[in-house]
Amino acid sequence: MHDPIQKWSDEPGSSQQNRTSSRWHCALPASVRAKVWDGPTRLFHWLLVILLAISWWSHPMHMDWHRDSGLAILALIIFRCIWGFAGATTARFKHFLRGPEAIARYLGQLWNRDPVKHVGHNPLGGWSVALMLAGLSTQVVSGLFSVDIDGLESGPLSDRVDFETGRWFAVVHGLSFTFLEILIGTHLCAVSFYLLYKRTNLVTPMVSGWSRLPAHPNVHFARPVVAAAAAVFASACAWWVSTGLRW
Template sequence: MKIWDSFVRGYHWLLVMAIFGLWWTAEEALMDWHMRIAFAVGALLLTRFVWAIVGSENARLRAFFRGPKEVVQHLKHLQRKDYTPTATHNPAGGWAVMLMWALLVVQVSTGLFATDEIFFSGPLASLVSSDLQGQLTDLHELNFNVLLTVIGLHVFAILVYRLKGVNLLGAMLHGKREGVSQPKLVNGSLAWALAAAIAASAYYFWW
């Protein structure tokens, strides 16, 4: 059964490439491209937040964000041989998604005010004091390292679930998962249009 619509899958893989791009452009001091990629990430995030409200049934926040008790129950269930996956993020995965969203919001937000004090400053850096610019720049760098750590844990979790016979990676590629009921999927075209509009508006503001 198909469980992930085109926007959720595309958003996921574009985000993977964008995070790599952010790291590489920062390492190579290609800050104009760094900012362009950051705007794209912001557009993807904002659109994903909208999709968490009006998108496909299993992509909505209410479908996968559960309380701590259900996370504990899920982890206990995972240890059993009769573990069965769901048609959306499991309770533990839902919390992981929320954590990565929070880290990405912090990353994009602090980047707007960050500066190297020589060649580059974020588009909103002039709105705050030099001391605050420095603090936000330090937070921007620290937060990215935390984000990379969480991504590493995410990859490790994918391997753990694969050992349990659940191919999370494959489902995010082709959108299908066997043995689950198919959720109501929404065409992702409107989401892509919204993401493009947000990114275009950000580029226009920057230039």
């Protein structure tokens, strides 16, 4: 099917119209709609949001919920670590953990108001993901060994350490959650900055998986069976931890 604008501009005696049409076409930003985020990465992201909210709400009055949400977060962390090597291009650590030079270039263009079209995480956002995973790991592992002041509420691995060590893990558990709150707040500020200042919506692509980019990205996606195997393995590990590492 012919482009009606192109057909109109090709009519005889319409040279002025041709020039106007050409200028109009040149002014249009070239872009393509492409898939950049796979389903497992998006599911990980939104499940983590829900589970962190449950963990915050459930402490200290609903410790059964708190313990279960923590174990579910453990499964997500294990899955994400696997997916950082076996997942789609944009989910892999080697794709978004960039060096100082890339970060410096990114920071040099930070205040440019043109919409930014990174394929996946930007250089600074990639390291925020690494920090988030490190903070989550500290939070979950410390919770597994934690003991409350009365010794009544304890993590599933608390019997592997003495009471004083369990109390130390409880302190780390509280401090690491404060660290996570700072990271989450920074993340929300960055998303708002991109939306309001740089006119780039980061939320919609993390929901739909699709984004508009200047050119089609070279993104490869893993087979669903790989994601299923990683999810089963991560869930089995979390279940084993919930038993106190007992068979």
